[in-house]
Amino acid sequence: METPENEWLKRFCQGDEKAYRKFFEEYYQVLCVFAAKYVKDHDDAEDIVHDVLLELYSRKMQFDTIEALKSWLYSSIKNRCINQLQHKQAGERYAQEMMHKESHEFFLDNIVEEEIYFLLEKAIAEFSNPLREIYQLSLQGKSNEEIAHELNLTLDSVKSHKKRGKQALKDKLKDLYYFLSVPL
Numbered sequence: 001m002e003t004p005e006n007e008w009l010k011r012f013c014q015g016d017e018k019a020y021r022k023f024f025e026e027y028y029q030v031l032c033v034f035a036a037k038y039v040k041d042h043d044d045a046e047d048i049v050h051d052v053l054l055e056l057y058s059r060k061m062q063f064d065t066i067e068a069l070k071s072w073l074y075s076s077i078k079n080r081c082i083n084q085l086q087h088k089q090a091g092e093r094y095a096q097e098m099m100h101k102e103s104h105e106f107f108l109d110n111i112v113e114e115e116i117y118f119l120l121e122k123a124i125a126e127f128s129n130p131l132r133e134i135y136q137l138s139l140q141g142k143s144n145e146e147i148a149h150e151l152n153l154t155l156d157s158v159k160s161h162k163k164r165g166k167q168a169l170k171d172k173l174k175d176l177y178y179f180l181s182v183p184l
Helices: 005-012 017-039 042-059 065-103 104-125 131-139 144-151 155-172 176-182
Strands: none
Touching: 005 017, 005 065, 017 065, 042 065, 042 176, 104 131, 104 155, 131 144, 131 155, 144 155, 155 176
16 A cells, blocks of 8 residues: 555656645755755755756656655755865866966066067077977977987987087077066
């Protein structure tokens, strides 16, 4: 013999709108209070509960007992609350990073960095091969071994070219030293 509770659950799982409405009226506030304990904001808690209940209704999930239904609801709400908190924290970190990046100092540092990189690339472009190729590959993050293999040179040859290139860059970019040592 089926109990009224089991009969209601069966109708609920089949998507019966009246059964769902009854459940919503009885449990909505309780679930919102539960969610608010995690997210500390009543509107966010209501949104989370609403989303979980909408998912429950649209998926027409099957539950053997009321306890299984409640267990799924509480777990789903808790998980969504935690996800929202993590997303909110990530958003706050991102906002702080953007505020820092918008600072005047960051702006000036970026200009200086880009100008120096431009001058460095310009100086490297004036080198003859294989020195130019070695430095271009080096700026792409390739190791000495990778450069040697790609250009069909020995490792010692790559190191020797880099040493000569380093001195040539020092000579070509010597005026930058003063520029970099003066505070802006």
